[in-house]
Amino acid sequence: MQAKKRYLILLSAGACLLLLSYLGGVQLPAASRSRHDRSRTGYRPDQPWPHFSDPLHLFSPVGHTDTEEYNLHISPRQKRDGTASVYKGKRCRVDSCFDFAPCQRNGFKVYVYPQQKGEKISESYQNILSTIEGSRFYTSDPGQACLFILSLDTLDRDQLSPQYVHNLKTKVQSLPLWNDGRNHLIFNLYSGTWPDYTEDLGFDIGQAMLAKASISTENFRPNFDVSIPLFSKEHARTGGDRGFLKYNAIPPLRKYVLVFKGKRYLTGIGSDTRNALHHVHNAEDVVLLTTCKHGKDWQKHKDARCDKDNAEYDKYDYKEMLHNSTFCLVPRGRRLGSFRFLEALQAACVPVMLSNGWELPFSEIIDWNTAAVIGDERLLLQIPTTVRSIHHDKILSLRQQTQFLWEAYFSSVEKIVLTTLEIIQDRVLEHGSRSSLLWNSHPGGLFALQPVLTPDTWETSPSTTLHWIIVLWNCDKPLPAKHRWPATSVPVIVIEGENKVMSSRFLPYETIVTDAVLSLDEDTVLSTTEVDFAFTVWQSFPERIVGYPARSHFWDSNKERWGYTSKWTNDYSMVLTGAAIYHRYYHHLYTNYLPTSLKGMVDQLANCEDILMNFLVSAVTKLPPIKVTQKKQYKETMMGQSSRASRWADPDHFAQRQTCMNKFASWFGAMPLVHSQMRLDPILFKDQVSILRKKYRDIERL
Numbered sequence: 001m002q003a004k005k006r007y008l009i010l011l012s013a014g015a016c017l018l019l020l021s022y023l024g025g026v027q028l029p030a031a032s033r034s035r036h037d038r039s040r041t042g043y044r045p046d047q048p049w050p051h052f053s054d055p056l057h058l059f060s061p062v063g064h065t066d067t068e069e070y071n072l073h074i075s076p077r078q079k080r081d082g083t084a085s086v087y088k089g090k091r092c093r094v095d096s097c098f099d100f101a102p103c104q105r106n107g108f109k110v111y112v113y114p115q116q117k118g119e120k121i122s123e124s125y126q127n128i129l130s131t132i133e134g135s136r137f138y139t140s141d142p143g144q145a146c147l148f149i150l151s152l153d154t155l156d157r158d159q160l161s162p163q164y165v166h167n168l169k170t171k172v173q174s175l176p177l178w179n180d181g182r183n184h185l186i187f188n189l190y191s192g193t194w195p196d197y198t199e200d201l202g203f204d205i206g207q208a209m210l211a212k213a214s215i216s217t218e219n220f221r222p223n224f225d226v227s228i229p230l231f232s233k234e235h236a237r238t239g240g241d242r243g244f245l246k247y248n249a250i251p252p253l254r255k256y257v258l259v260f261k262g263k264r265y266l267t268g269i270g271s272d273t274r275n276a277l278h279h280v281h282n283a284e285d286v287v288l289l290t291t292c293k294h295g296k297d298w299q300k301h302k303d304a305r306c307d308k309d310n311a312e313y314d315k316y317d318y319k320e321m322l323h324n325s326t327f328c329l330v331p332r333g334r335r336l337g338s339f340r341f342l343e344a345l346q347a348a349c350v351p352v353m354l355s356n357g358w359e360l361p362f363s364e365i366i367d368w369n370t371a372a373v374i375g376d377e378r379l380l381l382q383i384p385t386t387v388r389s390i391h392h393d394k395i396l397s398l399r400q401q402t403q404f405l406w407e408a409y410f411s412s413v414e415k416i417v418l419t420t421l422e423i424i425q426d427r428v429l430e431h432g433s434r435s436s437l438l439w440n441s442h443p444g445g446l447f448a449l450q451p452v453l454t455p456d457t458w459e460t461s462p463s464t465t466l467h468w469i470i471v472l473w474n475c476d477k478p479l480p481a482k483h484r485w486p487a488t489s490v491p492v493i494v495i496e497g498e499n500k501v502m503s504s505r506f507l508p509y510e511t512i513v514t515d516a517v518l519s520l521d522e523d524t525v526l527s528t529t530e531v532d533f534a535f536t537v538w539q540s541f542p543e544r545i546v547g548y549p550a551r552s553h554f555w556d557s558n559k560e561r562w563g564y565t566s567k568w569t570n571d572y573s574m575v576l577t578g579a580a581i582y583h584r585y586y587h588h589l590y591t592n593y594l595p596t597s598l599k600g601m602v603d604q605l606a607n608c609e610d611i612l613m614n615f616l617v618s619a620v621t622k623l624p625p626i627k628v629t630q631k632k633q634y635k636e637t638m639m640g641q642s643s644r645a646s647r648w649a650d651p652d653h654f655a656q657r658q659t660c661m662n663k664f665a666s667w668f669g670a671m672p673l674v675h676s677q678m679r680l681d682p683i684l685f686k687d688q689v690s691i692l693r694k695k696y697r698d699i700e701r702l
Contacts, residue, residue, distance in 0.1 A: 181208030239669010240411030547580025
């Protein structure tokens with residue numbers, strides 16, 4: 001009898017379970033998005049948290065709008081209505097919502113809609129558009145375009161903001177090339193409004209891609225959208241300031257372990273995390289300061305801690321805290337992103353992320369585990385213990401990576417925009433996409449243009465033997481007859497410049513097959529011994545320009561501009577390409593990375609191409625060129641030109657080079673040239689030993 005009862009109970013339970021499952025009352029657990037929730041955060045199920053090399057693991061998908069706190073402020077209908085425009089194209093991916101045909105036909109070209117009369121555009125959005133229009137991707141012909149950018153300002157979609165553009169839905173739909181957003185990219189920094197700050201943009205984005213700040217992992221469409229950082233209107237348009245890490249201190253510890261200074265929200269979304277920071281603050285090595293004194297009616301909502309928090313908040317200088325802390329807390333604000341993120345990166349203060357569900361900026365290409373600590377808002381009390389457990393070696397590595405990432409991708413609006421476009425180009429043109437190694441190591445993905453530069457490309461040639469001679473004939477006179485060319489032991493290839501311009505000197509000619517390029521002006525006089533020694537030096541420094549004629553730059557405080565000097569002094573910052581060796585990849589960068597405006601200036605002046613190449617190489621390497629020892633006759637040959645036909649004797653030549661210096665520095669956003677006082681000489685150079693024992697003895701002979 002008992003067995004029969006147990007059998008009936010078991011049968012009834014099974015039937016109920018099947019019925020509930022059929023009606024949708026019970027759902028079996030679905031596989032999580034391993035690519036975005038685990039692979040990028042270094043998740044390993046066999047290793048429990050905490051461990052210094054691991055992020056704080058999440059117990060369940062976070063950042064969703066079905067949390068208890070969120071539902072206190074929004075009804076199910078509002079929730080559906082508020083996210084309708086975001087979710088309409090939620091299933092979009094590059095393969096399903098992007099037309100590859102124009103990209104394969106014309107390459108990756110980007111078209112910016114003409115600005116409409118009377119439409120207001122914020123300074124930040126104008127900076128984005130100017131960057132695109134000045135980039136190598138830009139085309140003014142929509143028929144050639146692979147990607148389209150709106151001229152309508154979509155950055156701030158908070159209805160309470162003065163930058164909010166009204167009737168955007170109608171304006172976008174009326175665009176003749178809109179095509180339901182297909183092959184369009186929309187930039188956005190702020191979405192939603194008080195009190196819930198949803199990710200609604202206020203218009204139907206259709207099949208358009210989003211380059212969005214503060215985007216959640218729930219709404220982020222992998223391999224389609226791009227998560228960008230939140231940046232202020234004061235963020236530099238080009239160049240940007242360098243990182244604050246000047247030298248590596250060992251051990252890499254600072255006055256504070258963990259700091260934060262920012263607003264505390266008394267009501268609305270985002271208030272819980274910052275309201276709890278006082279539990280961790282100890283006013284010694286963990287200093288977490290908040291103030292509720294912001295907004296028009298903050299006193300109406302002030303709590304018992306406000307006055308005390310406000311008073312302590314004013315005692316500390318924020319910049320002093322940034323510069324003197326090992327870790328910087330980056331808690332969520334009203335939205336998932338925060339200005340504190342970029343501020344911490346620049347200050348080499350390792351970010352401790354406390355914003356559940358935030359798809360971190362450029363997460364598709366950047367391994368944030370190498371530059372940040374990924375925390376969990378629900379485990380706030382464990383944060384101090386976790387960061388204290390991180391080994392000094394790991395802290396040093398994290399700090400160095402913050403500086404690389406800041407300078408490579410985040411220091412200016414230009415770098416943020418170009419990184420976004422490069423990511424999309426890699427998706428569209430997969431055959432030339434860059435690896436994670438290139439994006440996460442020096443010099444970074446922006447300098448690794450197609451054809452992709454791999455570590456093998458930097459390998460030096462195994463022999464000092466001359467491969468062949470390439471003569472670029474930019475002269476207006478006809479080519480000499482064959483019998484007039486000197487006899488050589490290697491082939492001589494003559495290339496006639498199509499446009500007879502200076503920039504053609506640095507085109508990536510297919511005939512250049514060796515890694516090392518020896519660049520010589522027509523009036524250069526060098527011995528084979530000097531060339532051989534310079535090449536030997538270059539083999540040890542293949543990423544730099546190695547050569548003979550040195551020049552320098554300086555800041556003229558009276559004229560408040562950069563100056564150029566050819567005087568022989570105790571330092572230099574340029575080695576002219578009239579007699580220098582460098583890697584052939586710089587021909588590719590010069591042609592494809594630099595804007596048309598700079599190359600056009602060089603061609604118009606028929607001057608400054610060597611200065612521009614030095615700017616480019618120093619921007620890539622963050623290092624100076626290398627000057628090697630030469631015979632005195634080289635200086636006498638170059639500087640002794642008295643013929644009016646020589647450009648060195650032209651009085652305008654020097655003035656033009658001064659102008660070039662400042663024009664180039666303006667485009668790079670900062671002065672990339674680096675001074676050096678090092679000159680490399682052969683071993684035994686001028687030592688008191690027999691000349692027969694010296695390998696490069698001819699260099700000493702005048």
